[in-house]
Amino acid sequence: xxxxxxxxxxxxxxxxxxxxxxxxPAAYLCPGPAVDYSLAxxxxxHGHWGLGQVITDYVHGDVPVKVANTGLYILSALTFAGLCxxxxxxxxxxxxxxxxxxx
Numbered sequence: 682x683x684x685x686x687x688x689x690x691x692x693x694x695x696x697x698x699x700x701x702x703x704x705x706p707a708a709y710l711c712p713g714p715a716v717d718y719s720l721a722x723x724x725x726x727h728g729h730w731g732l733g734q735v736i737t738d739y740v741h742g743d744v745p746v747k748v749a750n751t752g753l754y755i756l757s758a759l760t761f762a763g764l765c766x767x768x769x770x771x772x773x774x775x776x777x778x779x780x781x782x783x784x
Contacts, residue, residue, distance in 0.1 A: 712775030
């Protein structure tokens with residue numbers, strides 16, 4: 682039960698990390714909406730899992746953990762929504778990074 686879930690979670694974390702390694706060159710070589718939205722999802726999930734581990738390591742007690750996890754879910758949802766809004770209403774992640782590099 683719990684061991685299998687932990688193993689699947691670990692595998693998912695590695696898969697998202699490898700996906701990000703592939704998305705970074707894709708963002709440079711063939712920028713577009715598919716890469717922008719894939720980056721939005723992968724970066725949000727990667728950050729969510731990373732901050733979740735920080736909460737696991739440093740927040741103790743039932744109530745503080747529940748509050749921190751609720752805050753993390755809200756932050757992750759807002760992050761994903763903000764990145765999607767940026768992709769849809771503005772230039773998108775790929776072009777924004779290219780614009781920063783051109784400065």
